[in-house]
Amino acid sequence: MAAGAPAPARGAIHAAKRWMGRHETTLLIANAAVLGFLFFLHLIDPAAVPLSANLVNVTAIALVGFLFFTIAWKGLVPAAICALGVVLLHNAIILPYYPPGEGAFSQLLPNERSGVRSPEEAAGVAVTMHFLLGIGMVALSMVIAHAPKLLFARNRPEEKESVWSKYPIWYDNVKLVGRYSEPMVQARSLMEDRDRYLLWRYEYVLASIYGTPHLVRPDGLVPEKSTEFIRDRESGLLMGMGRYDSYFV
Structure with missing residues (x-):
């Protein structure tokens, strides 16, 4: 026991x-x-x-x-x-x-000035x-x-979970994709070489699928023509939820 x-x-x-x-x-x-x-x-x-x-x-x-x-x-x-x-x-x-x-x-009153x-x-x-x-x-x-x-401070940074909680997670939704008759491919196959080198940093990447932002697993299946990855404007890197606390864009 x-x-x-x-x-x-x-x-x-x-x-x-x-x-x-x-x-x-x-x-x-x-x-x-x-x-x-x-x-x-x-x-x-x-x-x-x-x-x-x-x-x-x-x-x-x-x-x-x-x-x-x-x-x-x-x-x-x-x-x-x-x-x-x-x-x-x-x-x-x-x-x-x-x-x-x-x-x-008595020790608190050493003199009348107290x-x-x-x-x-x-x-x-x-x-x-x-x-x-x-x-x-x-x-x-x-x-x-x-x-x-x-x-909490008024301008306190949001926690990682709350930043990404507003985006739905894409679960290889074959039924939705099938309605559009579009082939499914791995998300990493649509990325650039520099993106694939940095995939170890990401738990999910942010992608627009049929016009709606979703969190997508790097090895998940997405529609080939209707998926567009959302990138940071300054660096051009993928945006998404980090796999490790210190590494996310």
Whole structure:
């Protein structure tokens, strides 16, 4: 038996991922509600509203844990960013229930020029900064998980697959060709010598067949008289999908 998680565990993980994939919108709404409740907990003043520190701690752990598990399944990068964010959120919410001692933050206050006059004020600033940074990191992880295109540059180059996806692939369509009663020949037989020398670069070449651009395999069959290869205007080389990532025109 191959090493790894037991089959029932793997099946449960796959089932959970499928369920989350079908309910992404619901999870996004739930995450927004959780963030709102965490913000409410952050605003509560322990001195004005005496709540149990253990109760607040357990509630915060449950909420940030929900956030993490609804984002972590989307990948390692959003999971890592979200993990840092939820730790900051939890700390920001629970720290006010454990006030600093007399020596707390003493190294952060070397003199009066720091602008903070007491450890309590320093703790308040730290809590606010932790909470805002945690919210920002969780929001970033949600964007990466659910809408990564929002982070792409406007003039970002298209991926190779998307550049050629608009062209249909020619599958030696004998039925279509037969309708025109035209003989079929190999695509390479219609090319120039310099084209055949460079065929190792191409997975498909771009050719106009009966007036419609198609992606054609170099060794595929095409109509002899109705096929015209599309070339780059500057170099005159064939255009097509590269066989290797670094070699395509």
